[in-house]
Amino acid sequence: MKKIITASLLLSTLSASAAPGSKFLSINSQIFEKIKHQLDSKPQSISSNDKVTVIELKDSQVEEVSAIIHKRLNRCGGFMAHESLLEAQEGLKQSIQTPVDPSIEYTINQQETVQAMVSDIKEENIREMITNLSNFETRYYTSKTGVESSIYIQKTWAKLAKHRSDVKVELFQHKGFPQASIIMTILGSEKPDEIIILGGHADSISDEHMAPGADDNASGIASITEVIRSLMDHDFRPKRTIKFMGYAAEEVGLFGSQEIARSFRKVQSKVVGVMQLDMTLFKGTVDKDIVLISDYTNKEQNKFLGRLIDEYVKV
Ligand SMILES: [Zn+2]
Numbered sequence: 663m664k665k666i667i668t669a670s671l672l673l674s675t676l677s678a679s680a681a682p683g684s685k686f687l688s689i690n691s692q693i694f695e696k697i698k699h700q701l702d703s704k705p706q707s708i709s710s711n712d713k714v715t716v717i718e719l720k721d722s723q724v725e726e727v728s729a730i731i732h733k734r735l736n737r738c739g740g741f742m743a744h745e746s747l748l749e750a751q752e753g754l755k756q757s758i759q760t761p762v763d764p765s766i767e768y769t770i771n772q773q774e775t776v777q778a779m780v781s782d783i784k785e786e787n788i789r790e791m792i793t794n795l796s797n798f799e800t801r802y803y804t805s806k807t808g809v810e811s812s813i814y815i816q817k818t819w820a821k822l823a824k825h826r827s828d829v830k831v832e833l834f835q836h837k838g839f840p841q842a843s844i845i846m847t848i849l850g851s852e853k854p855d856e857i858i859i860l861g862g863h864a865d866s867i868s869d870e871h872m873a874p875g876a877d878d879n880a881s882g883i884a885s886i887t888e889v890i891r892s893l894m895d896h897d898f899r900p901k902r903t904i905k906f907m908g909y910a911a912e913e914v915g916l917f918g919s920q921e922i923a924r925s926f927r928k929v930q931s932k933v934v935g936v937m938q939l940d941m942t943l944f945k946g947t948v949d950k951d952i953v954l955i956s957d958y959t960n961k962e963q964n965k966f967l968g969r970l971i972d973e974y975v976k977v
Contacts (some may be wrong), residue, residue: 850901864912
């Protein structure tokens with residue numbers, strides 16, 4: 663069973679700060695309605711529309727929100743944490759929808775190359791990586807094993823690319839917490855300035871208990887790792903630059919990917935496509951093999967992903 667979740671990285675600006683030890687959350691309005699009565703803190707909506715509600719919570723209560731979404735709704739994410747109210751309210755604007763870039767052509771014309779790499783994907787490699795990541799007691803963003811697990815992913819990806827001088831694998835160190843994100847870059851041969859991102863979150867949820875997070879989200883990172891293995895073994899040389907990312911601190915409000923997105927905006931990086939893999943191991947609440955998220959994602963890219971699934975996965 664596979665669910666593929668695509669998500670655009672949301673970009674926003676910093677402004678008036680939350681009280682010390684507090685965060686503003688922009689949360690999916692439907693999710694908020696479902697969970698608000700189960701939260702001990704009984705948070706009030708500061709502003710909302712049918713898609714997004716903004717609330718303020720203490721840091722410890724952010725973890726309560728995350729835990730309830732996982733336990734009661736059997737899903738991951740659904741909210742972003744912010745230091746400022748203005749930044750949180752960016753999520754209320756329709757304009758944050760990813761614009762369709764008319765210069766991007768979505769065509770399927772590389773069947774021979776792609777089919778060879780798809781046929782080479784090995785289930786046992788994905789299982790092994792899930793097991794190795796799950797063996798960390800937790801991959802929580804402030805824990806020692808959370809820090810170590812990101813270094814393990816970086817070393818694993820670097821080993822797969824050790825014969826390639828056009829590939830680098832780096833740790834992206836964050837400002838407010840010790841766990842790093844991982845970024846692997848394959849430089850494009852014809853359009854190196856145009857960037858395609860394939861990512862998933864590397865952290866897991868708990869700092870107090872064992873949190874192997876095999877499905878959420880060792881599975882996504884393991885799938886990405888096997889894609890990297892196949893691309894490297896087939897000596898794949900992309901025309902555009904491809905970046906593989908393992909995000910730190912997703913479970914507490916997408917901190918890792920937010921900071922990376924801001925750093926990309928600061929230097930005006932041209933990101934032409936983003937896909938995120940989350941919970942690719944376990945069948946969730948819907949009776950589907952693969953699910954594409956349709957809010958805050960690019961419609962044209964989603965259509966293209968659907969056609970790619972028909973062409974190569976056939977489910
Ligand atoms: Zn997840």
